[in-house]
Amino acid sequence: MGDERGMTRMLLECGLNDKLCVIQEKQYEVIIVPTFLVTIFLILLGVILWLFMREQRTQQQRPGPQDIAPVPPSRDLSWEAAGCGGNVALPLKETSVENFLGATTPALAKLEVPREQLSEVLEQICNGSCGPIFRASMNTGDPSKPKSVILKALKEPAGLHEVQDFLGRVQFHQYLGKHKNLVQLEGCCTEKLPLYMVLEDVAHGDLLSFLWTCRRDVMTMDGLLYDLTEKQVYHIGKQVLLALEFLQDKHLFHGDVAARNILIQSDLTAKLCGLGLAYEVYTRGTISSQTIPLKWLAPERLLLRPAGIKADVWSFGILLYEMVTLGAPPYPEVPPTSILQHLQRRKIMKRPSSCTHTMYNIMKSCWRWHEAGRPSPRELRLRLEAAVRTADDKAVLQVPELVVPELYAAVAGIRVETLFYNYSIL
Ligand SMILES: Nc1ncnc2c1ncn2[C@@H]1O[C@H](COP(=O)(O)OP(=O)(O)OP(=O)(O)O)[C@@H](O)[C@H]1O
Numbered sequence: 001m002g003d004e005r006g007m008t009r010m011l012l013e014c015g016l017n018d019k020l021c022v023i024q025e026k027q028y029e030v031i032i033v034p035t036f037l038v039t040i041f042l043i044l045l046g047v048i049l050w051l052f053m054r055e056q057r058t059q060q061q062r063p064g065p066q067d068i069a070p071v072p073p074s075r076d077l078s079w080e081a082a083g084c085g086g087n088v089a090l091p092l093k094e095t096s097v098e099n100f101l102g103a104t105t106p107a108l109a110k111l112e113v114p115r116e117q118l119s120e121v122l123e124q125i126c127n128g129s130c131g132p133i134f135r136a137s138m139n140t141g142d143p144s145k146p147k148s149v150i151l152k153a154l155k156e157p158a159g160l161h162e163v164q165d166f167l168g169r170v171q172f173h174q175y176l177g178k179h180k181n182l183v184q185l186e187g188c189c190t191e192k193l194p195l196y197m198v199l200e201d202v203a204h205g206d207l208l209s210f211l212w213t214c215r216r217d218v219m220t221m222d223g224l225l226y227d228l229t230e231k232q233v234y235h236i237g238k239q240v241l242l243a244l245e246f247l248q249d250k251h252l253f254h255g256d257v258a259a260r261n262i263l264i265q266s267d268l269t270a271k272l273c274g275l276g277l278a279y280e281v282y283t284r285g286t287i288s289s290q291t292i293p294l295k296w297l298a299p300e301r302l303l304l305r306p307a308g309i310k311a312d313v314w315s316f317g318i319l320l321y322e323m324v325t326l327g328a329p330p331y332p333e334v335p336p337t338s339i340l341q342h343l344q345r346r347k348i349m350k351r352p353s354s355c356t357h358t359m360y361n362i363m364k365s366c367w368r369w370h371e372a373g374r375p376s377p378r379e380l381r382l383r384l385e386a387a388v389r390t391a392d393d394k395a396v397l398q399v400p401e402l403v404v405p406e407l408y409a410a411v412a413g414i415r416v417e418t419l420f421y422n423y424s425i426l
Contacts, residue, residue, distance in 0.1 A: 097163050101192060104167060111174060113138070113187035113198050119146065125205075127417070129276050130166055131155030135201060138186075149186055152197040163195065170197050172279045176250070181243035183263060183273040202263035202271050207236070208419070210264055211327030212403045224266040227396045230356060232268060233323045234388040239270040240316065241384065244377040248309045252278050255287050255307075257315035258296050259322040260419070293414045294339045295330040299369055302340040310371035313380060317366025324355045326399040329412035336413025343369070354397055358387050 122135045134151040154166040173185035184200040204210065204224050211228070218226045240262060247253055254261075255277030263271045280287050286306065298314030300307045318330050331349060334342045348367045351360040362383055368374045375383065409416035 097158070097160055097193065100160060100163060101190060101195075104190070108167070108170065108188060108190050111170065111185070111187045112191065113189055113196075115189055118149070118151070118189070118196075118198070121151070122148070125150070128152055130162075130169070138198070148201040148203065150199040150201050152199060154193075154195040156194055158193065158195070163193075166195050166197075168283060169276070169279050172282055173197070173275070175282075176275070179243060179246045180269065181239045181271055182246065182275070183271045202265055202273075204264050204266060206260050206273075207262040207264050207270065208259035208322070208327050211259060211323060214397065215326050215399045215402055224264075228323070228326070229391075229393050229396055230324075230359065231388055231391040231393040233320065233359070233397075234384045234391055235268060236262070236264070236270045236323060237316070237320060238381055238384045238388070240272060240319065241377045241381040243270075243272040244309065244312050244316070245381065247278060247312075248377055252281050253307070253309040253312045254278050254315075255281065255312070256292050256296070257312050257319055258293070259319060259327060260414075262319075293412060294336050295334075295413055297339075298371070299340070299343050300371060302343070308371070309377060310374045313366050313374045313377060316377075316380065317363040320359060320363050320366070321349060321352065321355075324359060324397065325352050326397055327403060327408075328352075328399070329408050332411055336411075339413075354399075356392075358390070362387065 117139045119137045119139055122137060125133045125135055127133070131153040132155065134153065136149055136151050137146045138149045140147050154162060158166070167190060170185070170188045170190065176182060176185075178184060183202060186198040186200055188198055189196040210224070210226070214226045214228050216226070240257065244254060244257070254272060254275070256274050257272070261272060261274035263273050265271075277287050277292070287301075292301075294302060296315045296318050298307060298311035301311050321330055322328070331339060331342065346369065348364065351357070355363070362380070365373075365375055365383075366380070405419050406416050408414075409419060
């Protein structure tokens with residue numbers, strides 16, 4: 001009945017062929033309800049999409065296996081007997097920095113250098129991982145013989161955690177002990193802030209700057225001859241390997257073997273510095289946080305797999321390349337972020353023109369994909385000792401192009417501010 005009445009009304013008001021009029025009559029069913037349903041549908045879709053994106057974002061922020069390598073239970077910084085000769089126990093309960101330092105100073109007393117003994121700061125060398133690094137003069141008791149030392153400072157303001165970590169680094173140096181190819185700890189100033197680690201001054205600075213300077217027409221400066229032969233490349237390489245053997249004997253590895261982390265003296269004695277990662281290996285069993293330039297890293301490091309001394313062997317191959325090219329950036333044609341894909345295609349660097357086949361074969365053995373296939377530091381050292389017998393001691397390595405540090409940094413994938421000053425002041 002009702003339908004019939006509605007139909008009659010419609011027929012009365014609308015002509016039979018006037019569809020628009022019919023639609024206007026049925027506005028409620030034809031337009032409003034579907035519009036309402038579509039709106040509800042769109043709102044629901046929006047909410048679902050928002051929830052989905054929110055979940056995605058939280059997953060990205062959560063540190064997954066991609067972000068950090070698995071960290072085994074840490075050796076805490078209370079330094080058990082094996083850790084630092086059994087003479088130090090850092091009281092982790094202490095809450096204020098002053099209390100903490102007061103309680104730990106006796107443990108470091110043997111290393112303490114009275115601040116009055118450190119006279120003037122001669123210059124700031126660079127900013128290290130913990131803070132500024134200075135060259136200073138240390139009073140040796142004989143006023144005519146002040147000694148130049150390097151002060152690694154803890155940047156301020158420093159919280160308890162940073163202080164603990166810094167003292168841990170000092171003690172790690174102490175634990176390592178002396179080796180002629182590792183930069184030597186002379187002492188520390190830790191009874192109050194600012195904290196300093198006092199190191200021997202390896203005055204000629206880092207090997208990378210030295211290599212770049214060898215490209216120039218500089219013959220000699222402060223007793224250092226800026227000429228490099230194949231034989232000397234082996235000589236420096238051998239010393240780095242001795243340092244790596246030393247670390248390996250202590251179940252450690254360096255983690256950042258590169259020309260920028262090797263210091264040289266005028267007699268071409270090489271000393272490995274930048275032991276921050278070895279310290280991490282010591283305390284945590286693995287490397288976690290620091291960003292190392294990718295082009296020096298072994299595939300297992302790039303793949304965030306557990307790594308060891310054989311990853312240093314890979315980097316040692318890159319170091320040989322650096323030396324023989326007088327400090328060229330590795331893989332110049334590959335963007336730093338594409339290095340893993342490059343290596344996954346089993347591509348390695350070609351033999352530089354200045355590199356003999358013997359040296360290139362040594363490099364290639366370092367760049368075997370599987371760690372097991374790479375030689376140990378000792379095996380490598382023996383190969384270098386054999387190679388040095390027939391190496392060229394006359395022909396000086398030459399590269400005509402000078403290095404533009406900014407360009408180098410971009411190609412090598414290094415932050416330019418981490419390159420050190422030695423080169424630019426020349
Ligand atoms: N004993 C030293 N003699 C001369 N120069 C040094 C010495 N120690 C460090 N340097 C200079 O400071 C730079 C940075 O040193 P290093 O890598 O040891 O510090 P870092 O950044 O604090 O690293 P890490 O945290 O790994 O110890 C070196 O490349 C070198 O130029």
